[in-house]
Amino acid sequence: MKPDHPDHAPPLDAAARKAVAPVICYPVDSLPAPDLGPYRAAREGWERTARVMVPPREASSFDVPAGHFFRITSIEGPQVGDLNLWNAHDLSERFFSGKTRALHGTHLGAGDRMWSNLPHLRAMATITEDTLDWYGFDAFGGGVHDVIGTRCDPYTHALLTAGGQYHHCCHSNLTRALAGRTGMPLTEAEWHVHDVLNVFMCTGFTRDTGQYFMKASPVRPGDFIEFFAEIDLLGALSACPDGDCSAEHSSDGAACHPLLVEVFRPPSPPQGWSPPAANPYDRSHGRKAHEAGGKAQR
Numbered sequence: 001m002k003p004d005h006p007d008h009a010p011p012l013d014a015a016a017r018k019a020v021a022p023v024i025c026y027p028v029d030s031l032p033a034p035d036l037g038p039y040r041a042a043r044e045g046w047e048r049t050a051r052v053m054v055p056p057r058e059a060s061s062f063d064v065p066a067g068h069f070f071r072i073t074s075i076e077g078p079q080v081g082d083l084n085l086w087n088a089h090d091l092s093e094r095f096f097s098g099k100t101r102a103l104h105g106t107h108l109g110a111g112d113r114m115w116s117n118l119p120h121l122r123a124m125a126t127i128t129e130d131t132l133d134w135y136g137f138d139a140f141g142g143g144v145h146d147v148i149g150t151r152c153d154p155y156t157h158a159l160l161t162a163g164g165q166y167h168h169c170c171h172s173n174l175t176r177a178l179a180g181r182t183g184m185p186l187t188e189a190e191w192h193v194h195d196v197l198n199v200f201m202c203t204g205f206t207r208d209t210g211q212y213f214m215k216a217s218p219v220r221p222g223d224f225i226e227f228f229a230e231i232d233l234l235g236a237l238s239a240c241p242d243g244d245c246s247a248e249h250s251s252d253g254a255a256c257h258p259l260l261v262e263v264f265r266p267p268s269p270p271q272g273w274s275p276p277a278a279n280p281y282d283r284s285h286g287r288k289a290h291e292a293g294g295k296a297q298r
């Protein structure tokens with residue numbers, strides 16, 4: 001956090017330096033934006049192929065073939081969920097929360113994509129509908145479906161509570177779900193768990209101190225967020241022990257509810273859709289130029 005009383009006096013031109021206007025780090029004008037029309041039209045006549053309940057304070061896994069949709073729906077009561085996505089055939093390709101944030105901003109909405117980690121960096125899923133899109137940003141700077149908050153985990157909890165042990169953080173729930181799905185030992189599955197999309201969670205950074213905050217989620221039963229799988233996906237969703245995130249963190253004190261995941265197969269893929277190609281970077285990392293430079297020096 002920034003100090004209330006800085007050690008160093010501001011320079012004479014401090015006001016001018018602070019008044020410099022920001023520029024967007026990653027203008028996405030050159031990134032082909034998905035046309036949601038064909039995606040939504042493809043849902044006509046779709047067939048539900050799987051229905052997975054995520055119990056409170058637990059996680060469940062699910063499979064979504066490329067070209068299928070999946071929906072996460074609030075049922076029974078307000079509840080947030082922590083979502084992990086992997087390439088179903090290669091768990092080393094997984095959702096890259098940080099770069100997705102850099103490309104699309106702190107909170108995701110319809111038309112945004114969930115990008116995979118380096119060296120893959122391609123669209124894993126496209127968000128096709130979000131019933132909480134009306135929320136936008138509130139007066140505190142809070143928004144829904146963030147990619148800023150990693151996931152609740154027992155290590156942070158232990159640090160902040162002088163060694164307290166809690167076993168139903170989303171990190172542990174996702175670890176157990178992946179281990180159960182793959183047969184891996186828990187300690188191996190844990191390495192594959194990654195920073196999440198915080199589904200339905202309402203978060204932001206305080207304007208004065210820049211601290212990560214959460215507040216009661218505006219989600220209500222019947223609200224959903226829907227995705228289109230661009231590649232074959234293995235997913236896992238944790239119904240966070242924080243419930244609607246109105247108060248408690250990493251404890252059994254919050255009211256928690258299940259979440260519903262449904263997978264749908266459309267009669268045919270969206271018009272004009274094709275699976276994402278491999279990232280076009282050649283992965284030489286400048287080796288040829290580097291070698292040429294080395295030879296010139298000798």
Ligand SMILES: [Zn+2]
Pocket residue numbers: 082151152169170171240241242
């Ligand atoms: Zn959590």
